[in-house]
Amino acid sequence: MKEPYLKALREKIIAAFESYGGTFERTPWQHHSGGGGEMAVLRGDVFEKAAVNFSAVRGETFPGKDGMGPFYATGVSLITHMRNPMAPTVHFNIRYIETPEKSWFGGGYDLTPMGFPFTEDTEHFHRIAKEATGEYYEELMERAKEYFFIKHRKKERGVGGLFFDHRPMEFEPTWKSVGDTFLDAIMPIYERRVTMPYSEEDRQKQLAMRAHYVEFNLLYDRGTKFGFLSGGNPEAILCSMPPIATW
């Protein structure tokens, strides 16, 4: 019963983002060995680009080192790239995976200011993350710190958040809590930032920071690797890329 929860959560997020104007363009796709998903991409004035994807795929051979044989994987994956450089990028993903040997939960959310970090935003984001995960917070926050690290630049991608993977069935309530609190974590930040004034120079700084985001996604992100290795739809995997980046 993960799919109904994921689908409903996704619609709630889509509606919240659309309240700033624009409509998500939805593109369903089929996985070659079973199932599929739906990309939804918004290109608007406030959300310069946002992607909120759902997928539920089955395959004969689990890619990577986490298993062999058939698998089932479902999840919601989301990234925003805001027009206003003062508004950070946010990434959110929750996923559930089944193989014959075991099943597990993964996911998290993390915040990436694009050149303009605000302590107030970081504190708010982490406060919600802590409320969502309780006793797990310290651990999941540390995991995010490790995971969202741009090795070649020797820096964290952003200001952190939550990251977890391979969590057993008992973790489901926390997994859901991460899903349920995502909008509380990000929307008050956007409310404050998307109307702030900014200069062309600020915009240039934002575009340069987005390049680091591209580097992380293509060089280190497991979701991207998993997507390509499992024969996922490249358009769906890469719709997380920023609308524009500069080097």
Add this chain to the structure above:
Amino acid sequence: MKEPYLKALREKIIAAFESYGGTFERTPWQHHSGGGGEMAVLRGDVFEKAAVNFSAVRGETFPGKDGMGPFYATGVSLITHMRNPMAPTVHFNIRYIETPEKSWFGGGYDLTPMGFPFTEDTEHFHRIAKEATGEYYEELMERAKEYFFIKHRKKERGVGGLFFDHRPMEFEPTWKSVGDTFLDAIMPIYERRVTMPYSEEDRQKQLAMRAHYVEFNLLYDRGTKFGFLSGGNPEAILCSMPPIATW
């Protein structure tokens, strides 16, 4: 005696590119375990961004599966991103590597139209490549076809060229010939293309094609991987990235 050849060739290329206006900005860098290199980046009106780098590094542990223990690696690596969408991107690299067990040559050049391929250009580029490599042409051309392939998009990166690696000492004359003919391969193409008229729509198409180039470089390129694994300077490795790309 590879370094003097590489350095002289690089200066010849830099002078040829600068003849279209602008000056390369040169940034020397040191490798943590010995040697170093010099990035040279031009940001101009015709060459929107070009990088022509030299490096000669020593290290204690050869990265990857080609060897163990100490190594010496020297080479010239080059990428252009042209303002005019009718003018293709070109990539050129020649390198020489020594380990205690063996030494070898690698390199090649390949052409990537950014949405606007011209048969005349492809034919010219391959004619020069064939003259440069003679009996090896078919093989090196096939290797380029395989190597410069964007797996997740199931397409070649561009219109091909030459690619080789792990070539023994007898290959040095061909390696040099690849270096010596690079400007003949590309400059007549630029001469024809950089003054062609183009529309804003053409520009948008070019920027979208550049995104595929970014994907290749970060997901598949061995030079990028080798660079990061061997502790190379990230600025030098990533100065090959396009000045601007869109997704």
